Amino acid sequence: MNKKKKQFNFLFYVIKRLLMIVLLFFLISTAVFFMLSFTPGDPVILMLGLEASTEQVEELREELGLNDPLLVQYWNFMKDTFLKGDLGYSYRLRTPVINEIARTLPVSASLAILAIIVSSFIAIFLGTFSAIKQYSFLDEFTKVFVLAGVSMPSFWLGLMLILIFSVKLGLFPAGGWGGGWKYYVLPVLALATNPLAVTARLSRSTMLEVIRQDFIITCRAKGLHESSVIFKHALRNAAIPVYTLIGLRFGNLLTGAVVTETIFGIPGLGRLTISAVYSRDYVLIRGCILTIALIFAIINLIVDLTCPLLDPRTKPNY
Amino acid sequence: MLKEKIKVINLRKYFKLSKEDIVHAVDGVSFNIFKDEIMGLVGESGSGKTTIGRCILSLIEPDEGKVILNEDNKNILDFSKKEMIKIRKEMQIIFQDPFSSLDPRQTVEQLISEPLRVTKFGSKKQIKERVLYLLNQINLSKEIINKYPHELDGGRCQRIGIARAIALDTVSFLVCDEPVSSLDVSSQAQVLKLIKRLREKLGLTMLFISHDLSVVRMLSQRIMVMYLGLVVEIADSNTLFNEPLHPYTKALLSAVPVLDVNRPRKKIVLKGEIHTPINVGQGCRFYNRCYTSLKKCEHISPELIETSKNHFVRCHLYNKK
Amino acid sequence: MFWKRFKRNKSAILGLVICILLLFIAIFSPLISPYDPYEQNLIEKLQSPNSNHKLGTDAYGRDMLSRIFYGAGITFLAGFLVIILALLIGTTLGVVSGYWGGLFDTIIMRSMDFLLAFPYFFLAILIVAILGPSLTNAIIAITIGSIPQFARVVRSTTLGLKELPYIEASKAMGSSDIRIMWEHIIPNLIGPIIVLGTVGIAQSIIQVATLSFLGMGAQPPIAEWGLMLSEGRNYIFSHPHLTMVPGIFLSILVLSINLIGDGLRDTLDPRLK
Numbered sequence: 001m002n003k004k005k006k007q008f009n010f011l012f013y014v015i016k017r018l019l020m021i022v023l024l025f026f027l028i029s030t031a032v033f034f035m036l037s038f039t040p041g042d043p044v045i046l047m048l049g050l051e052a053s054t055e056q057v058e059e060l061r062e063e064l065g066l067n068d069p070l071l072v073q074y075w076n077f078m079k080d081t082f083l084k085g086d087l088g089y090s091y092r093l094r095t096p097v098i099n100e101i102a103r104t105l106p107v108s109a110s111l112a113i114l115a116i117i118v119s120s121f122i123a124i125f126l127g128t129f130s131a132i133k134q135y136s137f138l139d140e141f142t143k144v145f146v147l148a149g150v151s152m153p154s155f156w157l158g159l160m161l162i163l164i165f166s167v168k169l170g171l172f173p174a175g176g177w178g179g180g181w182k183y184y185v186l187p188v189l190a191l192a193t194n195p196l197a198v199t200a201r202l203s204r205s206t207m208l209e210v211i212r213q214d215f216i217i218t219c220r221a222k223g224l225h226e227s228s229v230i231f232k233h234a235l236r237n238a239a240i241p242v243y244t245l246i247g248l249r250f251g252n253l254l255t256g257a258v259v260t261e262t263i264f265g266i267p268g269l270g271r272l273t274i275s276a277v278y279s280r281d282y283v284l285i286r287g288c289i290l291t292i293a294l295i296f297a298i299i300n301l302i303v304d305l306t307c308p309l310l311d312p313r314t315k316p317n318y
Numbered sequence: 319m320l321k322e323k324i325k326v327i328n329l330r331k332y333f334k335l336s337k338e339d340i341v342h343a344v345d346g347v348s349f350n351i352f353k354d355e356i357m358g359l360v361g362e363s364g365s366g367k368t369t370i371g372r373c374i375l376s377l378i379e380p381d382e383g384k385v386i387l388n389e390d391n392k393n394i395l396d397f398s399k400k401e402m403i404k405i406r407k408e409m410q411i412i413f414q415d416p417f418s419s420l421d422p423r424q425t426v427e428q429l430i431s432e433p434l435r436v437t438k439f440g441s442k443k444q445i446k447e448r449v450l451y452l453l454n455q456i457n458l459s460k461e462i463i464n465k466y467p468h469e470l471d472g473g474r475c476q477r478i479g480i481a482r483a484i485a486l487d488t489v490s491f492l493v494c495d496e497p498v499s500s501l502d503v504s505s506q507a508q509v510l511k512l513i514k515r516l517r518e519k520l521g522l523t524m525l526f527i528s529h530d531l532s533v534v535r536m537l538s539q540r541i542m543v544m545y546l547g548l549v550v551e552i553a554d555s556n557t558l559f560n561e562p563l564h565p566y567t568k569a570l571l572s573a574v575p576v577l578d579v580n581r582p583r584k585k586i587v588l589k590g591e592i593h594t595p596i597n598v599g600q601g602c603r604f605y606n607r608c609y610t611s612l613k614k615c616e617h618i619s620p621e622l623i624e625t626s627k628n629h630f631v632r633c634h635l636y637n638k639k
Numbered sequence: 640m641f642w643k644r645f646k647r648n649k650s651a652i653l654g655l656v657i658c659i660l661l662l663f664i665a666i667f668s669p670l671i672s673p674y675d676p677y678e679q680n681l682i683e684k685l686q687s688p689n690s691n692h693k694l695g696t697d698a699y700g701r702d703m704l705s706r707i708f709y710g711a712g713i714t715f716l717a718g719f720l721v722i723i724l725a726l727l728i729g730t731t732l733g734v735v736s737g738y739w740g741g742l743f744d745t746i747i748m749r750s751m752d753f754l755l756a757f758p759y760f761f762l763a764i765l766i767v768a769i770l771g772p773s774l775t776n777a778i779i780a781i782t783i784g785s786i787p788q789f790a791r792v793v794r795s796t797t798l799g800l801k802e803l804p805y806i807e808a809s810k811a812m813g814s815s816d817i818r819i820m821w822e823h824i825i826p827n828l829i830g831p832i833i834v835l836g837t838v839g840i841a842q843s844i845i846q847v848a849t850l851s852f853l854g855m856g857a858q859p860p861i862a863e864w865g866l867m868l869s870e871g872r873n874y875i876f877s878h879p880h881l882t883m884v885p886g887i888f889l890s891i892l893v894l895s896i897n898l899i900g901d902g903l904r905d906t907l908d909p910r911l912k
Contacts, residue, residue, distance in 0.1 A: 024753075024756055027753065028753075028756060028757070031753075032765065035765065035769055036768070036769065038769065039768070039769045147894060147897060147898070148890075148894070150841075150897055151841070151890050151893040151894035151897050152886075152890045152893075153845045153848055153849060153852075153865070153886070153889055153890070153893070154849075155848075155849060155852050155865075155868065156868060156882070156886035156889065156890065159868070159872065159875060159882050159886065160883075160886065162875065163875060163879055163882075163883075167875075167876055167879075251758035251759055252758075252759070252760075254758045254760075254761070255758055255759060255760035255761065258760065258761075258764075258853070259849055259852070259853070262853060263872075273761070273764060274764070274853055277764060277767070277768045277855065278854065280768075282768075285765070285768055289757075289761060289764075289765055292757075292758060292761055293756060293757055293758075293761075296756070296757070296758050297756060375811055377807060377810060377811055402813070403813055406811070406812065406813035407813070410811060410812075411808070411811050413804050413807075413808060414804075415804060418803055418804045418805060419804040419805050419807075419808050420805055420808075421805045421809075421822075421823050421826075421827070422827070423826045423827055424822075424826075432809065432812055432814070432822075433812040433813070436812055436813050436814050436815075436818065437813065479808075482808075482812075
C-alpha cells in the first residue's frame with residue numbers, strides 16, 4: 001500500500017471513530033435524559049421550595065416545558081444540546097448550565113493534568129529503578145508504597161494530608177482555591193497517589209519482563225553502555241503499556257477528582273456534580289454527566305490513536 | 319438381517335477461509351460400513367478423514383450428503399434435536415488426544431458417568447455401579463475413580479475415553495479418531511488390544527481413523543484410503559496390503575516398516591508437497607505427486623470404480639474405458 | 640496442591656490472617672462490643688480515646704470502638720455483595736455471550752461497552768441520583784458499574800474454552816448447551832474469576848465507602864466506615880481520631896484483601912513475579 005492510501009485510510013479511521021463518539025454521545029444523552037425523567041419527586045417543587053403557591057408551580061412548569069409530553073421534551077432537549085450547545089438552565093443557581101461547566105472545567109482539568117504528569121513520571125521512575133535494582137531498598141519501598149497507595153481510600157488520604165501538612169505542619173492551606181501554587185500541592189498529591197501506585201506496579205513488572213528479554217541481552221552483548229541500554233530500549237518498551245494504562249486511569253482520575261475537590265473545597269466539575277445531586281438539580285446533573293462522558297470518550301480516542309506511535313504492534317486495521 | 323450398519327452417500331463439507339479460499343475438506347465421499355466390521359480410514363493430514371468422522375456423528379454439519387443408520391432410509395443429518403437423542407445413544411466417538419478430550423476439572427467418575435447422567439440412566443447408585451463395571455471392562459482399578467486426568471498417564475486417560483464412549487449399552491457404532499496416535503508404543507498396544515476385545519464382546523461396528531497403516535491393519539477388516547477429500551481406494555485389509563492398486567496407496571505401503579528382510583521392497587518417495595485442499599482444480603488430485611500418471615490425469619478427475627469384488631479404486635490406470 | 644503454593648506467599652497469608660480477624664470481629668460484633676453502637680449519649684460526646692471508650696466517642700456520644708466493630712461487617716458485606724452480584728450477572732452474560740455468540744453476543748457486548756463509556760464512579764453517582772441515597776442503592780449502583788469487567792473476561796475465556804475437545808466430546812454425548820455451560824465451561828472459568836473477584840471486593844469496598852462519604856451511600860445512623868469518616872470530618876482539627884480511626888481500619892481491610900488477591904494471582908499464574 002502506498003503512502004497516500006495509508007494516509008487516506010487513517011483519516012477515514014479517525015473520522016469513523018469521531019462519528020462513533022457522536023453516536024455514543026447521542027445514546028448517552030438519550031439514556032441520561034430518560035433516566036433522570038423517571039426520578040421521583042417533582043422537580044419544580046424542588047426548585048421553588050415547598051412554600052411556593054400552586055400558580056407559581058404551574059407557571060414555572062409551563063415555562064420549563066414540563067407539561068409537554070415526554071417525547072416533545074426529549075426532542076427539545078436533543079435539539080438544544082446538539083444544535084445549540086445549550087445544556088439547559090439551572091434554576092437553582094440562576095445561570096445556564098454551560099456557564100457553570102465552563103467555570104469549573106478548567107479547574108478540574110488543571111488538577112487532573114498535573115496529577116497525571118506527577119504520577120506518571122514518579123511512577124515510571126520508581127517502577128524502572130526498582131526493577132533494575134531488584135531487592136534493593138528502593139524496590140522494597142516501592143512495593144510497600146504500591147500496596148498502600150492501592151489500598152488507601154483517596155478521601156482518607158486527602159484528609160490525612162490535610163491533617164499532617166496543613167494542621168500539624170502548617171505548610172499548605174487546608175483547602176480553598178485561587179491563591180497560587182500552594183493550593184495545588186495537597187490536592188494533586190491526594191489525586192495522584194492511587195494512579196501512581198497502580199502505574200508504578202505495572203511499570204515495574206513490565207520493566208522486569210523487558211529486561212529479561214533476549215533483545216536486551218543482545219544489546220548488552222553488543223557492548224552498549226548499561227544506561228543507554230536501559231533508557232533507550234527497555235524504557236521505551238516498558239512505557240507502552242504504561243501509556244495505555246494512563247488512558248484507562250483517566251476515568252479513575254475524574255472520579256478521584258470528585259472526592260478530592262469535595263475535601264479540599266475546590267470549585268471543580270466534580271464538586272459541581274455532587275452539589276447538583278444533593279440539591280436535585282436535574283438539569284445540572286444532566287449537563288455535568290454529559291460533559292464528563294464526552295471528555296472521557298475523547299481522551300480514550302486520543303490515547304487509542306497515539307498508542308501506535310509508541311508501539312507499532314497496536315496499530316488497528318484501518 | 320442387518321447388513322449395512324452405516325451408509326454414507328455423497329458427503330461434502332467445505333470450509334470457507336475467506337472470500338476466495340474454500341477448503342474442500344470432504345468432496346463427495348460415499349461408502350458403506352457393514353455390521354460388526356471395523357472399517358479403517360487412512361490418509362495424511364488434510365485428507366478429510368477427521369472431518370468425515372465428525373460429519374457422520376453430526377458434530378460438524380456437512381454441506382451435502384446423507385448418512386443412514388441401520389438401513390432405515392432416513393438421513394440422520396436431517397434429524398431434529400429430539401431424534402438425535404436416540405442417535406447419540408447409538409453412535410459415539412473416541413478422540414485423539416486423551417488429555418484434552420477429558421475435562422481437567424472432573425474426576426474419573428464424573429467423566430465416565432456423563433453420558434449416563436445426560437440420558438438419565440438411573441439413580442446415583444445405579445450410575446456408580448455402572449461406572450465401576452465399566453472400569454472393570456477397561457482393566458482399570460476402582461481406586462482411580464476419584465482421580466483427575468492430570469494424575470494419570472495417556473494410556474489410562476484414553477481408556478477412560480473409551481469407557482465413556484461405551485458407557486451406554488445401546489452404543490453400537492464407534493468412530494475412533496486416531497485413538498493411539500498420541501500414545502507411546504506400549505500404551506498403543508494396550509489400547510488397541512482393548513478396542514479389539516470390546517468390539518468382539520459388545521458387537522460394535524467401527525470406523526477406525528488413523529494415518530498409521532500398520533495400526534489400521536491390525537484391527538480393520540476393510541480399509542479406505544483418502545487423499546485430499548476423496549476416497550481413492552477401498553479394499554479388504556489383506557488385499558490392500560498385498561495387491562494395492564492406487565499409486566498413493568502403494569507409496570504409503572512402501573513406507574511401512576516390515577520385518578521380513580527378504581521381501582523385495584522399493585521405497586517410493588513422493589515428490590512435491592501435498593496440494594492444498596483449497597480450491598482444487600480439475601484433474602486428478604494426486605497428479606502433481608504421481609509417478610505413473612497419464613496425460614489425461616492432468617485434466618480429468620477419475621471416478622471411483624470397482625475393479626474386483628469389493629475392491630474400489632479411483633485412478634485412470636484401472637479405468638477400462 | 641493449591642494450598643501449598645498459596646502458603647509460600649507470606650504476604651498473602653498475612654492478608655488472609657488480618658482478613659479473617661476482621662471478619663471474626665464483624666461476625667461477633669454484637670458479643671464483643673462494649674456498647675450499643677447506635678446509642679447516643681450526648682454527655683459523653685467527643686471524647687478522645689480513654690479507658691472507658693478505647694477509641695473515644697463521636698459527636699453523638701456513641702462509642703467508636705463498638706461502631707468500628709459493627710461497621711466492619713457492614714463495610715465488608717457491602718463490597719462483598721457488590722462483587723457477588725456483579726460476578727453472577729457478569730458471568731452469566733459472559734458465558735451466554737461467548738458460547739452462543741450471534742445476536743446475544745452483539746447485544747450483550749454493546750450494552751457492556753455502553754456501560755463502560757461512563758467513567759465508573761459517575762455512573763454510580765447517576766444511578767444514586769435517580770434512586771436516592773441509601774446503602775442499598777449505592778450497592779446497586781456500584782454493582783451495575785462492575786458487571787462489564789466480569790462479562791468481558793468471562794466471554795473471552797469462554798471463547799477459548801468452547802473450542803476444546805472435551806466440549807466436543809460432551810456434545811457427542813448429547814449434552815445440551817446449558818449442561819455444557821454449567822458442567823464444563825463455568826468450572827473452568829474459576830481461575831480468572833477468583834482473582835478478578837478478590838481485587839474487585841477491595842475496590843468495591845472503597846467505592847461504597849466513597850459514596851457513603853459523599854452522602855450518597857449509607858445514611859446515618861448506620862455505622863459504615865465511609866460514613867463515619869464523613870461524620871468525623873467536621874471535627875478533624877479538634878478531634879482527629881474520629882477520621883483517623885475508621886480510615887486506618889478501612890485501609891487495613893482493603894490492604895488485607897489486596898494481599899490475598901495478589902497471592903491468588905501469583906499462585907494461579909506463577910510467571911508473573
